[in-house]
Amino acid sequence: MLSTLWTWLNRVGALVGILGFLFAIYAYLNCLPVRRLTFYADPASALIVKAGQTSKLLVSYEGQPIATDVVAAQIVLWNAGKLPIKPEHIREPVAIATDPSRPILESTIRASTPERENIINADLDTRDAANGRITITWDLLEQDDGFQIQLIFAGPSETRFVPSGVIEGQKHIAIFSVRQTDWFVSLVLKGMLCLVAGLVLFIPIILFFPWGRSKEIPPPRWFKTLLHTVLGITIVLALCVLLRTFVLWLERPGLMPQSLITPGLRQELLKRRTQFMQP
Numbered sequence: 001m002l003s004t005l006w007t008w009l010n011r012v013g014a015l016v017g018i019l020g021f022l023f024a025i026y027a028y029l030n031c032l033p034v035r036r037l038t039f040y041a042d043p044a045s046a047l048i049v050k051a052g053q054t055s056k057l058l059v060s061y062e063g064q065p066i067a068t069d070v071v072a073a074q075i076v077l078w079n080a081g082k083l084p085i086k087p088e089h090i091r092e093p094v095a096i097a098t099d100p101s102r103p104i105l106e107s108t109i110r111a112s113t114p115e116r117e118n119i120i121n122a123d124l125d126t127r128d129a130a131n132g133r134i135t136i137t138w139d140l141l142e143q144d145d146g147f148q149i150q151l152i153f154a155g156p157s158e159t160r161f162v163p164s165g166v167i168e169g170q171k172h173i174a175i176f177s178v179r180q181t182d183w184f185v186s187l188v189l190k191g192m193l194c195l196v197a198g199l200v201l202f203i204p205i206i207l208f209f210p211w212g213r214s215k216e217i218p219p220p221r222w223f224k225t226l227l228h229t230v231l232g233i234t235i236v237l238a239l240c241v242l243l244r245t246f247v248l249w250l251e252r253p254g255l256m257p258q259s260l261i262t263p264g265l266r267q268e269l270l271k272r273r274t275q276f277m278q279p
Contacts, residue, residue: 035089036081037141039096039163040176040256042074044264047157066154070105073153074262075161077136078113078146080174080255085141085167094165094173098132102155107134112147114259122147144257176256188244192237195230 049070075096079085098104107124125135132153153159163173210217256265 033083034081035083035085035167035169036079036174037085037094037165037167037170038078038080038146038174038176038256040076040262040265041161042076042262042264044262044267045071045073045157047071048152066105068154069156070152070154071157071159073151073159073161074110074264075149075151076146076176076256076260076262077149077163078257078260079141079143081170082143083169084143085138087137087139089168090165091168092164092166093135094137094163094167095133095135096149096151097162097164098153098155099160099162100155101132102153102159104129104132104134104151104153106150106152108150110148110150111260113145113257116145120145120147124149146257146260148260148262188237188241192234192241195234195237199230 047069049066077094104126107126107129109122109124112120112122119140121139123137125137128134134151136149138147151161163175165173167173206223
């Protein structure tokens, strides 16, 4: 009885030690002092003028008529890291460009983190706006500080926005995405599902053999080799998924501050929550 108790205590102690080690890694990585400028482009753009459907409305830019759609889009930039981002930390100018290149007709700062507007003091350089590119500057972005930018451009609503710039300690601007997927994890999971499906189909076939119906008859060597190979591949794939998920967790952008959530993102989150709640 005493030996059994000590065995279970050792097992519990080992489990607590493993969990403590994993929590220590999580706490260390979660508290790393880093700068993480994060970008989000709201997919729910607003169509202001539809080309070919406004007979009495004339839209022009610098005296030149515009024959394409005119669309308004919302952009959010914020610091999801622990360290502040100051002008001296910017190694390459932070800019937003349309892809493909579309002229930006107007760009404005719509909102900033409440009670931090004068501290952030964000500004837009629109000298290259005709080529679909604006440069962004600010005085100070501390953790969870950010601002919304409205861009009115001439082009289809499917136009993408590409951020660029280098921050000290951050080579690329993090891009926030609600529907963030990874092709490697998806491929590995599909491979694991195929292996499991193969095993499920293989088990009934085994029952046709004498060694599959009786425990007294040992299975042939090829069956043991096949079973060990499948189990080994499954374990390797599972480890790959865990490793890739851990790397994605390290690289994930921080959550957007509540005050900067755009209407399109709010609708997307509400839709995903509704789908999750449905039986």
